[in-house]
Amino acid sequence: MKKKTNIGFCTIFLIIVTLLQSCDSGDIYPKEEEYEKVYVSVSGSFTFKGINAFPENYKVLFVTYRNETDNEPLSYKEIAKPGNDGIINVSFPTLPEGTKGIGIWLTEKTNNKKIIAFYNKDFEETPTEDIILPSQDINLLIYSRVQKQVFNQCIACHGGGASAASGMYLTEGKSYDNIVNVASSHNAAKMRISPYSTLNSYLMDVLHGQELIAVHSGLSSLKDEDITLVEEWVREGAKKE
Secondary structure, eight states, X not given: OXXXXXXXXXXXXXXXXXXXXHHTTTSSSOXXXXXXXXXXXXXXXXXXEOGGGOXXXXXXXXXXXXXXXXXXXXXXXXXXXXXXXXXXXXXXXXXXXXXXXXXXXXXXXXXXXXXXXEEEEEOSSOOSSOEEOOOEEEETTOHHHHHHHTGGGTTTXXXXXXXBGGGOOOSTTTXXXXXXXXXXXXXXXXXXXXXXXXXXXXXXXXXXXXXXXXXXXXXXXXXXXXXXXXXXXXXXXXXXX
16 A cells, blocks of 8 residues: 555656646747847937928828838837927837838828838848937928829829820929929910919919819819928929929
């Protein structure tokens, strides 16, 4: 009887030892280094120019991304319209794994898809130390924004097919030379776009519904701020930058 008791005790002891070894094997508690991450912060100060054209129906985001060509961010913070001085301060206290750059993007309101990048800063590899970005000016009135936000809505009639209405191409790569300091085919007294003058820019008459109303019913798809953007761009000299 005593011998059976000893065998039973030894069996129970071996079972307990086996269970403890199993728990310590890493199957339940993975090694800490497998989850180790380096946390760094990125911060910067930006001065926005042309804040009368700051979007309301689109968004300006401070973003992280894997590639500059990405159309959606890894992470983001929405930037509110700055005050009269145009200055905003932004930061990421940590970066998502795989971050290879940060930027300031104009995006669609609902899906955060990039319309244009106002600023990009690429890293050769994910940073391992905190970064303070040098101060930067952000021009909200760059022509590429006018193109992508506004004129790309018009190319179905103006260059998207084999021809362009009134011979006015608004497609990328052609639009600037087709409108800036080019006489209007409907009003010889005005340019299609006259730098620094909205009154002498025939395109502004069309966008405001003062001319060619019957053939531009599709303008209803444009938002008020799209028209404001073109107007502010013209007032600042309709520059190609």
